[in-house]
Amino acid sequence: MAMRPRLRSVLVLVALVLGVGAAMQGIEIWTRARLGAQVAASAKPGDIFMIASVTCTYCAAARAWFNANQVPFTECLIERDERCAAQYNALMAPGTPVMVIKGRRQVGFSAQAVADALAGV
Secondary structure, three states: OOOHHHHHHHHHHHHHHHHHHHHHHHHHHHHHHHHHHHHHHHOOOEEEEEEEOOOOHHHHHHHHHHHOOOOOOOEEOOOOOHHHHHHOOOOOOOOOOEEEEOOEEEEEEOHHHHHHHOOOO
């Protein structure tokens, strides 16, 4: 029995949308892995300092990304270290994490922003 042309068109469209979605997801995963390798290759010990908070989910995500990509970084927690809290207050940051990358302040975490800061962009 032949499939009706309208049903066939809908199935082709669905297959196309699924294929494009899968391809975009694959490209995103590849790009993320490439960016991690790039940051790991360019970051030297002491280049990245993260001022974090114990309860900050963005800090946890940044920490996990750095560790997963073997990016050297140091961090302090504002609740556990008075000097860290003083640094945080001196930077007048609106929240955590605060990244100090090669001496430049960056509020929040973005892997691309970290890569750009390491490259001097």
